[in-house]
Amino acid sequence: MATYAGVDLGATNIRAVVGDDSGTVVASRRTGTPQGPNGIAVTEAVLDALRGAAEEAGVDPTRIAAVGIGSIGPLDLAEGAIDNPANLPDTIDRIPLTGPIGELVDSDDIYLHNDTTAGVIGERFYSERNPDDMVYLTISSGIGAGVCVDGSVIQGWDGNAGEVGHMTVDPNGFMTCGCGVDGHWEAYCSGNNIFRYARRLHDEDPVDTSMPLESADFSSADVFAHAAEGDAFAEHVLDQVTRWNVIAIANIVDAYAPLVIYVGGAVTLNNPERTLDPIRERLDDVVFGNVPDVQLTTLGDDVVVKGALASAMTGGTGDRSRVR
Ligand SMILES: [Zn+2]
Structure with missing residues (x-):
């Protein structure tokens, strides 16, 4: 069975989940979002949360086929990073995400979205009416x-x-x-x-x-x-x-x-x-x-992290017919 992961990077909390190919969450980690000293500290906290969720799920991170991320903005999609996030302290200038996460899970299938885009992907995948x-x-x-x-x-x-x-x-x-x-x-x-x-x-x-x-x-x-x-x-x-x-x-x-x-x-x-x-x-x-x-x-507080997981499963689309 394939394993996927989703990350919700918020200004206050980071959540990481690991799920199976039906979209069921099998493990999750939550940690506070570092308020400094720099963006790399936030990247490290995201990687730690992913490692923790993988450990709880009993899988090596390299077994994770793809990762979706729903994040605070603004995004720099070309670089796979967050650029000068508006709701974090000024010392946090740049948060690299897709590169370091891709290295952790040994995959090129890393999908970065702003949090509300992840939200619509989640509703599309999980809601009865979609x-x-x-x-x-x-x-x-x-x-x-x-x-x-x-x-x-x-x-x-x-x-x-x-x-x-x-x-x-x-x-x-x-x-x-x-x-x-x-x-x-x-x-x-x-x-x-x-x-x-x-x-x-x-x-x-x-x-x-x-x-x-x-x-x-x-x-x-x-x-x-x-x-x-x-x-x-x-x-x-x-x-x-x-x-x-x-x-x-x-x-x-x-x-x-x-x-x-x-x-x-x-x-x-x-x-x-x-x-x-x-x-x-x-x-x-x-x-x-x-x-x-x-x-x-329909997804309450989980809408972003579940949307991120759904993105990983569906190649960034939320389209149930595209689960890989
Ligand atoms: Zn405004």
């Missing part, structure tokens, strides 16, 4: 999408297609994105920004609220919690968040015509109804073509 046209969308600390059109997973020349969190949704630019540009989707709707958006809205209109807006611990989770307890201002903030989500998702739908959008990421997974129900209700009003099925991801 049409040729589908999207995986993550609403987490940031926002991004993996897109499959006509059965082809879209990567872009450098691997960075699908950075939809940086689409401009608000031409007035009320909020400034972490990338420095005003009006980007994730500046309003990501886990890193919903609470900041709440503060800014309150600065404009200082109504009564039970939310601890000035507290250093104030978080996006608090906005959802206070809305659930009936705080009218928290509700208002989430309505505005929905408004931007609907605009951006409608743009994705009109651009790519997906039949299904699977949505994951911590913001969605922690608040599935509050996030997705109002999107489902309002999408019909703004989409020109077919309104897709908007579903919570």
Whole structure:
């Protein structure tokens, strides 16, 4: 039986799994992502996690036929590396991945994707409903999408297609994105920004609220919690968040015509109804073509690492008919 591996390289955690040729995970390792001193330290941690998962699975790493990687970006696909990752300290400039991993497992079949591309590959492989046209969308600390059109997973020349969190949704630019540009989707709707958006809205209109807006611990989770307890201002903030989500998702739908959008990421997974129900209700009003099925991801927190494993098994496609 062939053995494959998948890696999820995140800003906080690294996960490595080893699976069999049915896509079943037989061993996994998790470790914290090194925050320094340099990119090589992150490469070493990825290799350690892979070695650990292989050991737990009882296979020598060289028995692993192929490895898929779903990673934070930005990617340099030509070099098989991550280049100046936005969400890690500045001293981590470059993280070589495909070369060192290929040496560890003695294979040239190493597939590098950004994490949301790995996500759509995972949904394509594992989900019961997996049409040729589908999207995986993550609403987490940031926002991004993996897109499959006509059965082809879209990567872009450098691997960075699908950075939809940086689409401009608000031409007035009320909020400034972490990338420095005003009006980007994730500046309003990501886990890193919903609470900041709440503060800014309150600065404009200082109504009564039970939310601890000035507290250093104030978080996006608090906005959802206070809305659930009936705080009218928290509700208002989430309505505005929905408004931007609907605009951006409608743009994705009109651009790519997906039949299904699977949505994951911590913001969605922690608040599935509050996030997705109002999107489902309002999408019909703004989409020109077919309104897709908007579903919570079927793979939960495993979507990236399982997508990476599915990529290894299917030559980077997620197409079940292409398991080698
Ligand atoms: Zn941006």
